[in-house]
Amino acid sequence: MNVKVNILRYNPETDRKGHWEEYILEADPDERILDLLHKVKWFDDGSLAFRRSCAHGVCGSDAMVVNGENMLACQVLVKEVSTPIKIEPIRGLPVIKDLVVNMDSFFDSYKKVMPYLVNDDEPGERERLQSPEDRDRFEDTTKCILCAACTTSCPVFWTADTYVGPAAIVNAHRFVFDSRDNASKQRLEILKDVDGAFRCRTAFNCTSACPRGIQVTKAIEDVKRETLTIN
């Protein structure tokens, strides 16, 4: 079948601002949106820029806005979206070229919440023990692939880019609820800050955007509640 695809293009070397380009592509309904982008790049316009690597939803490279919603281009099939298919870069981060945005501030926010296990106790020669129940408490948030679909779908983040954003809070959650970690208090102090978890207005955009099915809003709520216990 033929599908019409509109892509928001921007090349900083030639364009003053973004503009829409239309492509008519021969496509199979079972193909991924990413396959369509490859068709444009490989057989029509080699300068089209987008990130991708794994092509099956596990590396987090290709979050973009398709028909108004954030998703991974490699995780959605042509038959699942309506045509014409409109593809734009994720919002709230500076565009470098076409569908590629600058991720620096996103990773800076991630690094702010101490996204690593802190435990200075002598662990002994074998593994630390952890019951399956304790392990389950943070299972959901271990799945994050740092794709930024959640953060860039958040209306609070669009207006205040100093907000750490859902992804950073998800990654804090992963350690706050890990029974082996000893730095919850420090992490929660950071998230109590003006740009922390309480900025969240529970819009739920993040939860619907997450390609890993993480209950992002719930994780933020868990963190908010935990923050109230540290005083």
Place this chain on the structure above:
Amino acid sequence: MKVIKHSFDGVIVGAGGAGLRAAIEAAPHMKLAVITKLYPTRSHTGAAQGGMSAALANVEEDNWNWHAFDTVKGSDYLADQPAVDILCKEAIDSVVELEHWGLPFSRLENGKIAQRRFGGHTVKEGEAPAFRACYAADRTGHMILQTLYQKCVSMGVTFFDEFQVLDIKIDDGVCKGVIAYEIATGDIHIFEARAVTFATGGFGKIYKVSSNAHSLTGDGPGILYQKGIPLEDMEFYQFHPTGIYRLGILLSEAARGEGGILRNKDGERFMERYAPSIKDLAPRDMVSRAIATEISEGNGAGPNNDFVYLDLTHLGAETIKQKLPDITDFVRTYVKIEPINEPIPVQPTAHYAMGGIPTDVNARVLSDVTGTVLPGVYSAGESACVSVHGANRLGTNSLLDIVVFGKRAGQSMVDYVSSTKPMALSDNAAEDLTNKIENLMEKDHSLEFSVPRIREELQDTMEENAKIFRSEESLEKQTKILSDLRDRYQNVTISDKGKVFNTELLEAIELEYLLDMSDTTVASALHRKESRGAHSRVDHVERDDKNWLKHSFAFKNGDSVKLEYKDVELGNYEPKERKY
């Protein structure tokens, strides 16, 4: 072109499991940079699913000697046994160390790390399948990559994200640094560094149907090969039995470890005929051959009889949800069927390079068959060939390999840097590279010589002529095709002449590595006149230990490939017939 110069003691190229593990070891002792063409967390280690083996004995009696036996037998006796001993012995501490750094392994009721069965891993040298693979549901690689990156963040390791290394500088046989291209700006960066580790991963993109990411193009091996460094055992490329039909997306062996069964079009559990004792959990080379045989004998399913089924329907919804959540989601997303109720169409998919840059057990790169070390250059992970996997890797042994030998690469960098003085590179060190790029940019674009056209033909023909079963005829044919493609590549053109995020330019450069990987694979396969592990010659069906118990070293010789051979290092296990 703008050229910027940096000075470091050591540089690690690649931020997958192997590169990050090396960085953790080296960073405290030197001025270190990790250069990576992808953001570290996008590396393909994150796609690994099933597990990482270590004889922890958390479920049942186990010891590292049995693990070593299985690894050697799985390798069809081509692995170097002293290296295998290191791998299996150091496995235990490596897993424990990852746990201490926060890796969220799945747990047993008693709180210990959970372990599952995997192909080719047995207790008591073949008696029964062993519970040896440590796992975190079916996203073990994701957890390893995240944990190692988190550790690097906590240590303040310096990263150059989305910088692609395109050249190494070796003067008078000594390493002086690398040259990288900054993807966002098109600027060229000279990195002075006397210790350089390549941890650039595999090159599954030489085939059409593959479990590998688009980024896996053999950059490290390609860069070194073009400088005259040989590539070892390139004829041994692993096809994983269970890729999703046509797409190649992997469905982990964990699916069979948890009880999944392969069936042909009649519903028959055909592995009973090929490996009576461990059946569906036989090593990958055997299972992939069995599937290919079923298909060629007309027992494949579907209108074209070209796939078989992976049946999970008897496992129950709860096991699937707890233990195989991601891979069953892939099936729902891409095939639109419910694996709890329906069997899944699968076919073998290009998966893992046993071959690569030759190294010793300390990850030092070797420049010939006598074991001469190339000073200052190291490699670990899938880009390297130690060799611990020989002719066929066992599942779960690669995640192990990347941490065990990644650590050793880091240690070797430390030893080398502490006993040598900084090296200087001149300001025009990037000249070869800038010339190459300017050449590519200047040529008028023509579709015939475009990257996608040449690459597509390469992948289609490698799939046809150099896959699971090979013959002199198919390999000769492919040699000719590769030589034509190489000629066309000399005229390759691109349409994007810009500086910012010009990934078309980078794809053009990567295509040359894919051609190098294909040339060496086909030449090594053509010369090896026996069948061993993943290398099956229909015209030489037996393994031939008398003549071929040796590693192939493929050298660049103008536009052709020259082969030399190195004896396998044996140990406790004498080569025997391989039966399961």
